Amino acid sequence: MEFIKEEREDVKIEEIIVKREDAEEQTDLKPFVCDQCEKSFSSRESLNTHTGSHCGEKQHSCKLCGKTFPLKQYLDSHMSFHAGVLSFICYECEKGFKLKSTFKKHMLTHFIDGFFTCQLCGRKFNTWGYFERHRRVHTGEKPFSCQQCPKTFARKEQLKLHMRVHTGEKPFTCQQCGKSFAQTGQLKIHSTVHTGEKPFICQECGRGFSQAQNLKIHMRIHTGEKLFICQECGKSFRQLGGLSVHMSIHTGEKPYSCQQCGWSFRVKTNLTAHMFVHTGEKNFTCHVCGVSFRAKKTLSSHLRIHESSEREEFTCRPECLID
Structure with missing residues (x-):
């Protein structure tokens, strides 16, 4: 009998050791341990929630029945019973549940085959x-x-x-130019700058785009759709950028300033065109008569003279030479 008693005690000791080893392994996976009951958790937030259960004083009381709870989230769950709130609705059969655990058990009934x-x-x-x-x-x-x-x-x-x-994290880097992006999709779109690929084609005019979103915006030219409306004057625009530029007319804001003469402009492209005044560059050349201009819109106005059907032979006007 004495031998059997000792053997049982050895078995108990082995069970305790195994339990401790299991607890240690669990602690490795769940490093946040409660000081009061030694229960372990995978996150500090879960530990903080748990420690509230050890508080002797239950501060969160139900005003309807007087029941108290150590944590506010327990009280919130309890209040749903008084309110009759069914927070979880099965859209398979439209049955409602107050608790997520009950809802999950119910969903298993729809787990067919x-x-x-x-x-x-x-x-x-x-x-x-x-x-x-x-x-x-x-x-x-x-x-x-x-x-x-x-x-x-x-x-x-x-x-x-x-x-x-x-x-500000940008882990995806272009191997050709070194530019970085937050998402791999953005890098993929950027790569078309180097490849020249434009897979999104307009079925109306044949123009190609590197992004589907750009094609979608372009289609508004053909549909006449203008989604962005000025709240000041009612004028509408195809793109948000167009509305943003337009709003500077009402605000009087001119954020783009010339560093050489101090002139300010509402639009950056206007500042770029203005800089040709200082540099003397004339990058827009007429393919008919060879006269060059600083601004594209000046060239466009000039080309209307050539397009006129009133003259069979054309001699450029003197004022064209002055830009």
């Missing part, structure tokens, strides 16, 4: 995570919010990419 099937479009998914992410395509739900700006996103990965706007 190893797939979750979308009733709106018929697509099938073998995991709940992919199915839930797809569901937001139909609902428009964007649960991931940026803490630095009002933008929201349907997927966590999209928020992660967006955060590079605030951090």
